[in-house]
Amino acid sequence: MEIRHLLLIEDEDNVREVAQISLEMMAEWRVSTAASGEEGIMRAREELPELILLDVMMPGLDGPSTLQALQSDPRTAGIPVIFLTAKAQVSDQSRLLGLGALGVITKPFDPSTLHLEIARVAEWPL
Amino acid sequence: MSAEKSAPLNAAVREIWHRARATVEGDVEQVEAAATGLLLGLLDERTRKEGERAAHKLAGSAGIFGFPRASETAARIERMLDAPIPADAALLAELALSLRTQLLGSQAESGETGSANESRAAADLPASARALVLTWDDALGAAIAVAASALGISPHVVRTEADAVRLLERVGCAVVLIDAVTADNHVREVVERVAHVHNVPVIIAGAAGGLEGRLAALRQGARG
Numbered sequence: 001m002e003i004r005h006l007l008l009i010e011d012e013d014n015v016r017e018v019a020q021i022s023l024e025m026m027a028e029w030r031v032s033t034a035a036s037g038e039e040g041i042m043r044a045r046e047e048l049p050e051l052i053l054l055d056v057m058m059p060g061l062d063g064p065s066t067l068q069a070l071q072s073d074p075r076t077a078g079i080p081v082i083f084l085t086a087k088a089q090v091s092d093q094s095r096l097l098g099l100g101a102l103g104v105i106t107k108p109f110d111p112s113t114l115h116l117e118i119a120r121v122a123e124w125p126l
Numbered sequence: 127m128s129a130e131k132s133a134p135l136n137a138a139v140r141e142i143w144h145r146a147r148a149t150v151e152g153d154v155e156q157v158e159a160a161a162t163g164l165l166l167g168l169l170d171e172r173t174r175k176e177g178e179r180a181a182h183k184l185a186g187s188a189g190i191f192g193f194p195r196a197s198e199t200a201a202r203i204e205r206m207l208d209a210p211i212p213a214d215a216a217l218l219a220e221l222a223l224s225l226r227t228q229l230l231g232s233q234a235e236s237g238e239t240g241s242a243n244e245s246r247a248a249a250d251l252p253a254s255a256r257a258l259v260l261t262w263d264d265a266l267g268a269a270i271a272v273a274a275s276a277l278g279i280s281p282h283v284v285r286t287e288a289d290a291v292r293l294l295e296r297v298g299c300a301v302v303l304i305d306a307v308t309a310d311n312h313v314r315e316v317v318e319r320v321a322h323v324h325n326v327p328v329i330i331a332g333a334a335g336g337l338e339g340r341l342a343a344l345r346q347g348a349r350g
Contacts, residue, residue: 014146015187021138026131057182086186086201108189108197111139112132 004029004124007049009040009066010084011058018111019053019084027115037061041069044076051122053105056085056096064099071100082121084109143191147230150187153180154226157203158272161222164215165269171210178207188229196228219268223281256297258326259283260290260316261305266331270303287316294326303329 006023008031010016020031032047034040038061044052052070056063063083070076080102085092093104103121105114119126160177163169181204189197203221206212257279261267267283274281282299284290290302304316317328 012183012187014142014149015190017142018139018190021142022135025135025138086182107186108194111135111190 002124004051005032005047005049006030006051006053006118007032007034007040007044007047008053009034009037009043009058009063010053010055011035012055015055015107019109019114022111022114023118026112027119029115037063037066037069040066041073041076044070044079045073048075049079051102051118052079052081053118054081054083054101056083064096067099067101080122082118139191146187146191150184150229153184154222154229156180157184157200157225158222160207160212161203161215161219162269162272164212165219165265165272169212174207174210174212178204181207184225184229193229196225199225199228216265216268219265219272223268223271227280256280256282256299258290258293258299258302259305260287260302261285261307261331263305263307266305287319291319299326301329302326303331305331 004027006029008016008019008023010019010033013035016033016035020033023029023031032043032049034043037058040052040054041061043049054063054066058066061069063085067081067083070079070081081100083096083101083104084107085096085104086107096104105117105121109117116126118124156173156176157180160169160173163173181200184200185197185204187197188194188200199221203218203225206214206218206221212218257274259267259270259274259281261270261283262285267285271281271283279300282293282297284293293299294302317330
């Protein structure tokens with residue numbers, strides 16, 4: 001599997017840690033992390049990851065606002081974003097996709113298969 | 127998933143769960159505060175929102191640590207608390223109680239996929255950690271159950287004397303709380319059959335708090 005570089009923006013420490021460890025261990029991808037939308041935008045500009053995993057509900061700058069900020073910056077506008085959300089309703093997913101996200105992955109996810117879900121949404125060969 | 131990758135991943139997830147347990151317990155307590163507030167008619171906007179936020183966190187995270195049913199329970203609670211005035215206080219209290227048992231039951235472990243953790247969380251507790259509540263008032267039963275859980279006591283709410291006796295025979299309890307209204311005019315008989323047979327202390331809960339009522343309950347065999 002090709003080594004990829006992802007940025008994970010998630011405010012909950014335990015979820016962020018599990019996602020990072022699972023992607024590093026299972027897929028051997030490089031995973032940068034940020035605990036808020038503001039920090040995530042900064043990291044995205046600095047590191048230019050191939051893909052961003054973005055939590056929807058966060059205090060401060062939430063997921064949709066973070067995506068808007070990323071899209072408005074020419075340096076980060078082209079980075080695909082996948083939302084992570086506990087809201088599994090179809091209407092929520094449609095709304096999030098309408099904002100320009102590449103896809104939506106619902107929480108809770110299975111740590112042993114999260115990398116497969118990401119690869120499927122991003123259409124990355126395995 | 128290959129075995130050489132799954133074992134270290136499971137171990138890492140388990141370790142993260144143990145570190146996160148205090149945070150999870152805090153989230154469960156916020157859900158319980160909202161449920162108790164609603165039961166008592168004292169739910170303010172801040173408590174409701176904190177409960178909703180905590181339920182949202184648990185809905186998204188519990189399943190990651192091997193508690194898929196707890197995630198579903200938390201999602202139901204989140205939806206209920208999304209309303210400015212949540213309906214069905216008794217149901218909310220029951221869900222809050224289930225959430226605690228599913229996530230923080232004495233045998234709950236983490237780091238495994240599926241629902242293996244939840245079946246272990248329901249495993250038997252020692253009698254010293256159990257309380258039996260006999261009442262047909264569902265809201266009262268749920269309120270007592272939430273409060274008991276918050277104190278680390280596993281509550282068992284039953285509606286009939288027969289169910290109470292069966293439970294005592296099957297698993298035992300440290301204390302029995304009898305709703306005087308449920309026992310109707312037969313408090314003495316109920317106390318004798320339900321509790322004294324098994325030598326369990328009894329507390330009788332009554333709406334009237336006067337000295338006369340208290341003395342009557344003590345005469346009927348209650349210890350408090």
